[in-house]
Amino acid sequence: MEEEKEAxxxxxxxxxxxxxxxxxxxxxxxxxxxxxxYASLTGFRHTVPxxxxxxxxxxxxxxxxxxxxxxxxxxxxxxxxxxTKVMARSASADIMCVGPKSVRxxxxxxxRQQDVRATEIxxxxxxxxxxxxxxxxxxxxxxxxxxxxxxxxAKNELGVVSAESIAGATMVPVSWxxxxxxxxGQIEQRKVAKAAS
Numbered sequence: 350m351e352e353e354k355e356a357x358x359x360x361x362x363x364x365x366x367x368x369x370x371x372x373x374x375x376x377x378x379x380x381x382x383x384x385x386x387y388a389s390l391t392g393f394r395h396t397v398p399x400x401x402x403x404x405x406x407x408x409x410x411x412x413x414x415x416x417x418x419x420x421x422x423x424x425x426x427x428x429x430x431x432x433t434k435v436m437a438r439s440a441s442a443d444i445m446c447v448g449p450k451s452v453r454x455x456x457x458x459x460x461r462q463q464d465v466r467a468t469e470i471x472x473x474x475x476x477x478x479x480x481x482x483x484x485x486x487x488x489x490x491x492x493x494x495x496x497x498x499x500x501x502x503a504k505n506e507l508g509v510v511s512a513e514s515i516a517g518a519t520m521v522p523v524s525w526x527x528x529x530x531x532x533x534g535q536i537e538q539r540k541v542a543k544a545a546s
Contacts, residue, residue, distance in 0.1 A: 359394045359412055360388065361389055361390055361456070362388065364386070366410055367384055368381075369407075372405070373410065374397060374411030376389055376421065389412070392412040396408045420447035420450040421452070422456055422489045424491050424492070428444045428489055428498075428500070429445050429446040431482065431484055431485075432480065432485060435481060437462075437476075439461045439475065440459070440475055440478070440479045442457070442458045442485060445484075456498060458497060458498045460479070460485070460501070464503055465503065474538075478509075479509065480539075483509045484512070485500075485502060486510050488500065508541050509528070512539055514530030514532070515533075519531075526540070526541065
């Protein structure tokens with residue numbers, strides 16, 4: 350079996366092939382809406398021939414990390430992320446954990462206005478939902494554009510899990526939409542995650 354002469358470096362979101370030609374292996378995933386296989390991490394692309402007894406003749410394309418393997422966000426993963434920037438229609442966040450495991454690479458997430466909550470989507474105010482520095486629990490929807498993952502907080506258990514008040518104290522959730530500073534008693538608006546019972 351011949352190895353590829355030179356391993357090709359790919360980055361998250363890079364197209365690896367069509368689902369009609371290749372199967373998605375480790376470090377890759379298939380997007381069913383356009384039948385395309387994408388890389389989900391930075392690393393080297395490898396093509397693994399199908400097993401001799403396999404009825405599926407497509408080779409498997411996988412991406413192996415160029416550094417120690419850490420967990421990689423996949424569509425359907427629940428992640429913990431720190432909000433870095435809040436804009437009128439979206440918020441950016443650095444993904445810190447996939448499930449219980451810390452990530453080793455840099456993964457960026459975007460929470461779009463329509464993915465903040467499940468109801469009254471058109472009334473969502475991003476600046477009343479998140480602030481830079483907030484820690485959020487979110488669901489990975491898909492690998493979006495610009496090498497960022499689209500994240501959703503549109504479930505009760507998703508949203509802000511930890512936030513600092515203006516006074517620098519860790520706030521306490523008082524409702525689905527409010528957190529309170531224990532030092533000053535001041536209420537701040539957030540899209541609050543329901544605590545796991």
